[in-house]
Amino acid sequence: MKSAEGGRRIFPGVEIVLGLVMIIVAVPLAWTALLAFMPNRAIVSPTWDFSFWLGNFKDLYGPGTAFAAQTVNSVLLTAGTVVLCLVIGSIAGYSLSRLGPPRWITLPALALAALLPLVPPMTLVPGLYLTMNALGLLGTVAGLTLLNTLFNLPFAVLLMKSYFDQISGDLREAALVDGASEAQAFMRVMVPLVRPGLAAVGIYTAIMAWNEFLMALTMTSGGTSSPLTVGIASLVQPFEVTWGQMAAAGVLVSIPILILAVIANRQIVSGLTAGAVKG
Amino acid sequence: MTTVVAPSTAATTAGRGRLRSAGTAGAMVATVALLPFVAFLLVFAVYPLINLVRLAVSNTAVQNAVFVSEFTGLSNFGRVLTDPAFWHSVLITTAFVVLTVGLTLVAGLALALLVDRAVVLHHLARNVLIWPAVITPVVVSVLWLLVLSPTVGGLNKLLRTFGLPEQSWLNSGPGAFMSVVAVDVWHWTPIVFLFLYTALKGIPSELFEAARVDGATERQILFQVTIPLLGPALVVVGLLRLVMSIKAFDEMFLLTGGGPNGATNLISLDIRSQFFDRLDFGYAAAESIVVVVATLIIVGSAVLIRRRSVGGAS
Numbered sequence: 001m002k003s004a005e006g007g008r009r010i011f012p013g014v015e016i017v018l019g020l021v022m023i024i025v026a027v028p029l030a031w032t033a034l035l036a037f038m039p040n041r042a043i044v045s046p047t048w049d050f051s052f053w054l055g056n057f058k059d060l061y062g063p064g065t066a067f068a069a070q071t072v073n074s075v076l077l078t079a080g081t082v083v084l085c086l087v088i089g090s091i092a093g094y095s096l097s098r099l100g101p102p103r104w105i106t107l108p109a110l111a112l113a114a115l116l117p118l119v120p121p122m123t124l125v126p127g128l129y130l131t132m133n134a135l136g137l138l139g140t141v142a143g144l145t146l147l148n149t150l151f152n153l154p155f156a157v158l159l160m161k162s163y164f165d166q167i168s169g170d171l172r173e174a175a176l177v178d179g180a181s182e183a184q185a186f187m188r189v190m191v192p193l194v195r196p197g198l199a200a201v202g203i204y205t206a207i208m209a210w211n212e213f214l215m216a217l218t219m220t221s222g223g224t225s226s227p228l229t230v231g232i233a234s235l236v237q238p239f240e241v242t243w244g245q246m247a248a249a250g251v252l253v254s255i256p257i258l259i260l261a262v263i264a265n266r267q268i269v270s271g272l273t274a275g276a277v278k279g
Numbered sequence: 280m281t282t283v284v285a286p287s288t289a290a291t292t293a294g295r296g297r298l299r300s301a302g303t304a305g306a307m308v309a310t311v312a313l314l315p316f317v318a319f320l321l322v323f324a325v326y327p328l329i330n331l332v333r334l335a336v337s338n339t340a341v342q343n344a345v346f347v348s349e350f351t352g353l354s355n356f357g358r359v360l361t362d363p364a365f366w367h368s369v370l371i372t373t374a375f376v377v378l379t380v381g382l383t384l385v386a387g388l389a390l391a392l393l394v395d396r397a398v399v400l401h402h403l404a405r406n407v408l409i410w411p412a413v414i415t416p417v418v419v420s421v422l423w424l425l426v427l428s429p430t431v432g433g434l435n436k437l438l439r440t441f442g443l444p445e446q447s448w449l450n451s452g453p454g455a456f457m458s459v460v461a462v463d464v465w466h467w468t469p470i471v472f473l474f475l476y477t478a479l480k481g482i483p484s485e486l487f488e489a490a491r492v493d494g495a496t497e498r499q500i501l502f503q504v505t506i507p508l509l510g511p512a513l514v515v516v517g518l519l520r521l522v523m524s525i526k527a528f529d530e531m532f533l534l535t536g537g538g539p540n541g542a543t544n545l546i547s548l549d550i551r552s553q554f555f556d557r558l559d560f561g562y563a564a565a566e567s568i569v570v571v572v573a574t575l576i577i578v579g580s581a582v583l584i585r586r587r588s589v590g591g592a593s
Contacts, residue, residue: 008398009398010398010399011396011397014393014396014397015397015398015399015400017393018390018393018394018397018400018404019400021390021393021404021408022400022403022404022407022408024465025407025408025410025411025465026407026410027426027433028422028423028425028426028465029410029414029422031422031425031426031433032418032421032422032425035425035431043431044430044431048436048440087315088315088316088319089316091312091313091315091316092312092313092315092316094312095308095309095310095312095313096313099305099308099309099312100305100306100309101306101309101310101312101313102306102309102310105310105313105317106313109313109316109317109320112320112324112325113320115575116324117522118522118574118575118578119570119571119574119575120525120526120528120546120547120570120571120574121526121528121547122526122528122546122547122550122551122567123331123547123550123567123568123570123571123574124324124327124328124331124567125550125551125554125567126330126331126334126550126554126560126563126564126567127326127327127328127329127330127331127332127334127564127567128323128327128330129554130327130330130333130334130346131322131323131326131327131330133346146319146323147323149319150319150320150323150324153316153319153320157316182308207413210415211414211415211416211417213415213416213417213528213529213532214528214529214547217532218551218554218555229415229417232415232417232418232421233417233532233533236420236421236424236533243425243428243431246421246424246425247421247425249421250415250418250421250422253415253417253418254414254415254418257413257414257415258410258413258414260413261406261409261410261413262406265405265406265409268409268413269409269473269477
C-alpha cells in the first residue's frame, strides 16, 4: 500500500487547490473557536483585537442560565435515542433479514419507513404537535427522545437488516439445533456478530440526535426543557450582544462531534453513505 | 463435529439467501420481533398523519389548552393555493433547491477528483472535508453568523483591512439569499464528495490506464471515462441532495429567519411561522400536505426517470 502510494506522482496544483478548499472549510470553525476565547469588547471592535479570556464559558454556565440543564437534556436525549434505535432496530432488522415476517405487516411498515425520510420533517410538525400534546409529551425530554427515534429508526432497521443479511444463516440454525430458543440464538450468537453494524448505527444516530434542532424547537418551550441546540438558538438575538457566548456554546457543542469524527471516521463514513442510500 | 457438518449441508440446499421460517410459530416470532418498530410507526407516524389531515380540513383554535376543530372541508387548501406569499415561498424554495443541488454536485465531484489525485494532503483531506456535514447545523449557522454579521463578522473586518467597502451580507434580499445558498453548499458538499469519492475508488484503475495507453488526454478521460462511469453515483447523490435541499430549515432559521422581506422564506420556514407565529393551524397543515404531495411527485418522477435511463438495472 505504502510503496504504491509513495510511487504516485505529486501534482502541485492539486495539492494547492485542495489546501485552499480545506482552508475554506476550516476558517469559519477556527474563527468561531477564536471568538469563543475573546471578550465581547474585542469581538465588536472594528479592528483586529485579540485578547484571551475564559469568561464566555463561565457566563454560559453561570447562575440563572439554562445551559447546564440543556446539556443534561442533550445527553439524555442522545443516549435514549441511541439505545432505542439499537434495540428496536436490531430486533426488527433481524426479523426482516432472518425470520421472514408475513407480508401484510412488512409491506406497509417498509413503505412508511421509506416514505418518512423523504418528506420534509417540518410538514409532520403540525400533526406531531397535536399527537405529543394528546400524549402529554410536549416539552419533555422523553417526547423528544421518541421523536428522534422515529426519524432515525427507518435507517437503523434497514442498516441492521443489511448487516444481518451478511451473516450466514447456518449459525442461527446451529444454535437452534443445539436447543437454543430464537431469543437466545439472537442474543448470544447473532448480535455479537453484527457489532460493526451496531457501532455504525449507534454513532450515526448519536450524531443525528445530538444535532437535532427542528423537533426540539417546535416541541419544547425553550429554557430548561430544551436541549443544547435550542439553547444556542436562543443566544442568537438581534438586540443582545452575546457573540462570545454564542461562539463558546458552538465550540462546546461541536467538540464531542469533532472528536467522534476523528476517532470513528470509518463508522461515520459508512453511516453517512449507507443512510443516504437507504434514504 | 456433526453439528458443524449438518448446517453446512443445509446451507447448500437452502442457498445463501434468507431462510424463511416455516409454520405459524415462526411467523409469530417474526411478527412479535417486528412489533416495536410497527407500534412506533403507528403512534408517531400514522397517528400524526391522521392529525395532520384532520387539521387541514378544519378550522382549529386552542381553547383552554385543548385543540378544538370545526370541519371546513377544503377551504384551507384553497387559502394556501391562492396565497401569493405561498407561491413566493415556492419560488424561493425552487431557486434554492436548483442552485444548492447543482453547486454541491459540481463542487463535490471536483473535490472527489482532487482528493483522488492528492498525495500529500490525501489523508488529512478525507478527514477534514467531512467536518461540515457532521457538525451541528445550528452551530453551522452560528459559524456563518460570526463570519457574515455586519457588526462582528470576520468577512467585513477582512474587507475593511484591505480598504474595501463593507457589505451587509444578510440585510439585503439578494445578499441574504446568496449567503444562505453559499452556507448550504459549504455544509453539504462533503456528503456529495464522500459519495463520489467512494464510487471513484470502486472503478477499476485498469479502465483509466487503458484510456491513457490509447492516448486519451486528461480532459478526454475526465469527460468520456470518469464522469460517465460515475453517472449512477451522481444520480443517486443528486436525488439525495434533492430530498435534503427541500428539507432545509435549521441554518436558515437562525441566519435570516426567512427575511429580509421573505427573501429567504423557504417553505419549511413558512410552515413554522404559519403554525407557531400566526397560529393558523389549518393553513399550516394544508400547506404541509401540499408540500408532502409535491415532494413525493418530484422525488417519485426523478426515481422513475432514473429507472428508465438505467433500464431498471438497479
